[in-house]
Amino acid sequence: MSKYLGKLRLGVNIDHVATVRNARGSAYPDPTRAALLAEKAGADGITAHLREDRRHISDGDIDALMEKLTVPLNFEMAATDEMQAIALRHKPHAVCIVPEKREELTTEGGLEVARQENKLAGFIAPLKDAGCRVSLFIASDMAQVEAAARIGADIVELHAGPYCDMFHEGELDASNNELEKLREMSAFGHSLGLEVHAGHGFTYETVMPVAAFLEVMELNIGHFLIGEAIFRGLTPAIKEMRRLMEEART
Ligand code: PXP
Numbered sequence: 001m002s003k004y005l006g007k008l009r010l011g012v013n014i015d016h017v018a019t020v021r022n023a024r025g026s027a028y029p030d031p032t033r034a035a036l037l038a039e040k041a042g043a044d045g046i047t048a049h050l051r052e053d054r055r056h057i058s059d060g061d062i063d064a065l066m067e068k069l070t071v072p073l074n075f076e077m078a079a080t081d082e083m084q085a086i087a088l089r090h091k092p093h094a095v096c097i098v099p100e101k102r103e104e105l106t107t108e109g110g111l112e113v114a115r116q117e118n119k120l121a122g123f124i125a126p127l128k129d130a131g132c133r134v135s136l137f138i139a140s141d142m143a144q145v146e147a148a149a150r151i152g153a154d155i156v157e158l159h160a161g162p163y164c165d166m167f168h169e170g171e172l173d174a175s176n177n178e179l180e181k182l183r184e185m186s187a188f189g190h191s192l193g194l195e196v197h198a199g200h201g202f203t204y205e206t207v208m209p210v211a212a213f214l215e216v217m218e219l220n221i222g223h224f225l226i227g228e229a230i231f232r233g234l235t236p237a238i239k240e241m242r243r244l245m246e247e248a249r250t
Contacts, residue, residue, distance in 0.1 A: 013222025
């Protein structure tokens, strides 16, 4: 199969605008306002994770995003009946299934697809029937990529967290090469006909090597951009990320 040479999309995750809002129980800052600004700044899509405990994004945020966005919404959610019902009500462009543990600070690992193929196949079928693109957030692991393809996922989002963490801890060497795993699994996923995305933990320092993989079509980035917005504003923060992504691609 030929390599995809198209534009690399940036999905901006606005969860942590809601985290700041919820820290004071106020109505601001409004994540939908941030999403609309991100659209103008060049985001190709918006990602929001409605967690079971509603610690950041709320049900009302999803209503507002669905109503106001002009770019696609990538709705992140756990594989629960409650979330499936919400997704089926809204029918967002994409649904990204992530593992979720109540006590975690953020999504810690990838989804275990290989050991629950039948369950997940049944879970995603109605979402696909409703017209949602189904993405599975998985570790860069061959068994998980194969299982995702077998159950009919449209997309795999590869967990970039281990690579980003190792980069920032200065541990990214040949013997422990998380970047290489991302490269190999991007190519492998693409060869199986999956659309390949990557996300979690990207910064200006870590984004370029992954953006350079031609099989990767979308990067989903949140925490760093929202943090960087404190210093330079959301629009310049996003524009700089886009610039680095495009530079890596060329
Ligand atoms: N992709 C997925 C599946 C995620 O769960 C997250 C975090 O919510 C992200 C991307 C964005 O990660 P970060 O906020 O670290 O950029």
